[in-house]
Amino acid sequence: RHFLARINEHNPTVNAYITVMEEQAIAQAKAADARRANGKASVLDGIPLAHKDIFCTEGVRTSCASKMLDNFIAPYNATIVEKIATAGMVTLGKTNMDEFAMGSSNETSWYGPVRNPWNTDCVPGGSSGGSAAAVAAGLAPASTGTDTGGSIRQPAALCNLTGLKPTYGLVSRYGMIAFASSLDQAGPMTRTAEDSALLLQAMAGFDEKDSTSLKRDIPDYNATLNDSLEGKVIGVPKEFFAEGLSDEIATKVRDALAEFEKQGATLKEISLPHSHLSIPCYYVIAPAEASTNLSRYDGVRYGHRCENPQDLADLYTRTREEGFGDEVKRRILVGTYALSAGFYDAYYRKAQRIRRLIKQDFIEAFKEVDIIAGPTSPNPAFGIGEKVNDPLTMYLEDMYTIAVNLAGIPGLSIPAGLVDGKPVGLQLIGKDFCEAELLNAAHRFQ
Ligand code: GLN
Numbered sequence: 001r002h003f004l005a006r007i008n009e010h011n012p013t014v015n016a017y018i019t020v021m022e023e024q025a026i027a028q029a030k031a032a033d034a035r036r037a038n039g040k041a042s043v044l045d046g047i048p049l050a051h052k053d054i055f056c057t058e059g060v061r062t063s064c065a066s067k068m069l070d071n072f073i074a075p076y077n078a079t080i081v082e083k084i085a086t087a088g089m090v091t092l093g094k095t096n097m098d099e100f101a102m103g104s105s106n107e108t109s110w111y112g113p114v115r116n117p118w119n120t121d122c123v124p125g126g127s128s129g130g131s132a133a134a135v136a137a138g139l140a141p142a143s144t145g146t147d148t149g150g151s152i153r154q155p156a157a158l159c160n161l162t163g164l165k166p167t168y169g170l171v172s173r174y175g176m177i178a179f180a181s182s183l184d185q186a187g188p189m190t191r192t193a194e195d196s197a198l199l200l201q202a203m204a205g206f207d208e209k210d211s212t213s214l215k216r217d218i219p220d221y222n223a224t225l226n227d228s229l230e231g232k233v234i235g236v237p238k239e240f241f242a243e244g245l246s247d248e249i250a251t252k253v254r255d256a257l258a259e260f261e262k263q264g265a266t267l268k269e270i271s272l273p274h275s276h277l278s279i280p281c282y283y284v285i286a287p288a289e290a291s292t293n294l295s296r297y298d299g300v301r302y303g304h305r306c307e308n309p310q311d312l313a314d315l316y317t318r319t320r321e322e323g324f325g326d327e328v329k330r331r332i333l334v335g336t337y338a339l340s341a342g343f344y345d346a347y348y349r350k351a352q353r354i355r356r357l358i359k360q361d362f363i364e365a366f367k368e369v370d371i372i373a374g375p376t377s378p379n380p381a382f383g384i385g386e387k388v389n390d391p392l393t394m395y396l397e398d399m400y401t402i403a404v405n406l407a408g409i410p411g412l413s414i415p416a417g418l419v420d421g422k423p424v425g426l427q428l429i430g431k432d433f434c435e436a437e438l439l440n441a442a443h444r445f446q
Pocket of ligand 1: 101102103104126127146147148149150151152179286398
């Protein structure tokens with residue numbers, strides 16, 4: 001009730017939630033109270049959270065912040081929604097996001113922009129901007145997000161949160177509306193690394209319904225949070241401190257790195273020589289995958305359908321013209337072009353080769369270091385409207401996060417202080433399945 005009251009009071013300004021699930025939340029909370037009274041409660045039992053509106057929730061609108069799915073009531077739960085409910089958590093509602101998770105500012109939502117609780121003239125980052133703003137404004141203690149190129153870590157950075165993109169395949173994608181399937185991963189958005197560890201524990205694990213889900217033992221993420229950092233080697237990529245990084249962020253990140261040295265870690269300058277190719281590579285692969293994933297929105301099976309279609313072509317054309325926003329259309333056009341006959345080798349195959357080189361950079365670096373650290377985003381939160389008409393500048397917001405998705409490895413953004421009252425994020429990048437190591441470093445820092 002505390003969180004529902006805060007949502008009532010502040011959501012009209014922040015716009016973090018698309019759907020508030022008041023009745024369901026109270027019913028789930030009462031059930032959790034009963035389990036507590038019987039001494040049967042687990043650690044997350046009764047704790048509220050919010051789900052990004054990209055996760056299917058049975059009987060509840062799941063819009064992906066698109067007009068296309070404004071009327072879509074999901075007929076089943078995403079695996080992570082199910083797992084989190086089984087852990088006893090209470091769902092407060094569904095959070096705002098960039099349309100189909102395409103964006104870095106939460107301004108492409110059909111439901112309007114989200115405001116950053118630290119400065120309501122600014123964006124919260126994106127695409128999981130509603131999930132970030134909800135936690136930052138105290139409208140939920142934790143939330144879920146998805147990260148295809150930075151969409152958990154960048155809004156976490158801009159809203160002073162801890163945001164984790166797990167290793168590809170650790171968390172099930174079943175019931176998570178697809179954007180770019182080889183890059184999409186779900187993860188927790190919380191205030192602290194400790195909360196992140198608890199929520200990841202509930203989310204991670206093999207799922208036979210997701211063919212890219214991996215069978216592995218899941219460690220106890222909380223057990224190693226306090227381990228010493230003595231002797232750890234932290235790699236600092238020189239490419240992350242070059243052109244494009246604002247001076248204030250560079251200073252804050254260097255201060256944070258010094259803190260790790262005090263804890264007994266050593267810093268080592270490294271190079272990720274293909275870093276400059278990550279944005280061009282991503283903007284071929286992600287739109288290509290998006291163009292095929294979004295072909296299912298045809299006005300036939302579900303979602304928006306235009307009025308009085310004259311024939312099948314008219315049905316498809318007007319449904320998609322009306323249902324998708326500009327950024328989504330831009331991605332579909334780029335992706336269709338990159339995959340078209342005669343261009344496939346020049347764009348898509350070339351991008352896949354560059355992706356392999358980017359992965360190789362990390363493999364080489366991790367021969368010498370345990371963790372890689374640097375900024376999460378090149379700038380603090382920017383003004384609403386400032387970059388929305390300049391897609392290329394917007395795309396650069398993800399210059400430090402995208403390579404991590406292309407390589408499939410885990411990345412964590414943690415608060416590293418404020419610049420002029422705006423939060424700055426420090427990014428920690430790990431080897432495949434080294435989430436526990438990242439959370440440990442983050443916890444020692446916090
Ligand atoms: N900002 C990037 C994009 O627009 C990443 C989005 C994401 O991670 N979902 O594609």
